[in-house]
Amino acid sequence: VGAEKINTEIITLSRFITEEQHKHPEATGDFTLLCQALQFSFKSIAYYIRRATLINLTGLAGSANTTGDDQKKLDVIGNDLFIAAMRGSGKCRALISEEEEEVIYFDEYPNAKYMVACDPIDGSSNLDAGVSVGTIFAISKLSDEVIANGRRPEVKDLLAAGTELVASGFTMYGASSQLVITMKGGSVNGFTLDSALGEFILTHPNMQMPKKRAIYSVNEGNSLYWEDKTVQYFNSLKFPPKTADGKDGKPYSSRYIGSMVADAYRTLLYGGIFAYPADKKSPKGKLRILYECAPMAMVMEQAGGQAVDSNMRRLLEVVPESIHDRSGIYMGSYEEMEKVIAAHK
Ligand code: AHG
Ligand code: MN
Ligand code: MN
Ligand code: MN
Secondary structure, eight states: OOGGGSOOOOOBHHHHHHHHHHHOTTOOSHHHHHHHHHHHHHHHHHHHHHHTTTTTOOSEEEEEOTTSOEEEHHHHHHHHHHHHHHHHHSOEEEEEETTOSSOEEOTTOTTOOEEEEEEEEETGGGGGGTOOEEEEEEEEEOOHHHHHHTOOOOHHHHOOOGGGOSEEEEEEESSSEEEEEEETTSOEEEEEEETTTTEEEEEEOSOOOOSOOSEEEOOGGGGGGSOHHHHHHHHHHHSOOOOTTSOOOOOOEEOOOSOHHHHHHHHHHHOOEEEEOOOSSOTTOSSBIIIIIHHHHHHHHHTTOEEEOTTSOBGGGOOOSSTTOBOOEEEEOHHHHHHHHHHHO
């Protein structure tokens, strides 16, 4: 009974990537191998997060990273797992990580074509409370010249705008692990980890964000430092004008998890707007361009949304000045973003 209801045509991430590869006759399979390594890192990070309280992996590592964050033990382990996976793929030439001051070069693979930027654990302040966290990744291809010469790319070769990315996405470790990936010019696809099978299964094909939704997601504890236009914009969501017949307008709902991956995933599914504006205290914002803002902006845009910096400039066109450079960010549903942009003009 019910056997006919079981889906036997399961699309795993491996199958999905392989099928994508076959659509491009020029593809070498390198990207497929890189993705295999990526998904292994997500599975192992998910595994350790789930077991953290049992195996003494909660709390601080006792160190700080370049951007001044106190590292949690899992920030360090997630970073080590990610680096090992990228090295093991043999297809990654250079890696930028939130937890590493300098670029990591895999000189043992001089012909590797890809560069990866990652935030191994995003939202790590939430770890010990068992709140959702994630891993963010951004993949780009080195220039033909760098590849042909098998030389180490210089830092300036790696400081490119998000428009240069070939793929990006994230995995959210929540009640289940959700992987979202998009490739340049393609759709956004979501996969759920079936931990019994150890496979990411396509559960959210061709994700499209709702055009609007009355939800905003921002750390309002920073409002003291916000620019006037930012304050006015959020006030307009909380204190909408009265309707034509004199009734109160309906204010927006507030949702803020404090893990960008989780806030962005909800925004992707339900719609709304997520912001981490630049402000008087942090004139460059908090979130980092290469491994937080740009990959997320690519996902949002390719799902039909928009993403801009605090100057209302398309985020994907922002070129970082250094590997850990930051930017203010607003991203979300298309129409909600039109309001953000209008309010800041
Ligand atoms: P990370 O844990 O990778 O350092 O990133 C933290 C980021 C992001 O996840 C989140 O949106 C934001 O910091 C939260 O910052 P606040 O605590 O300032 O709201
Ligand atoms: Mn951090
Ligand atoms: Mn982060
Ligand atoms: Mn992090």
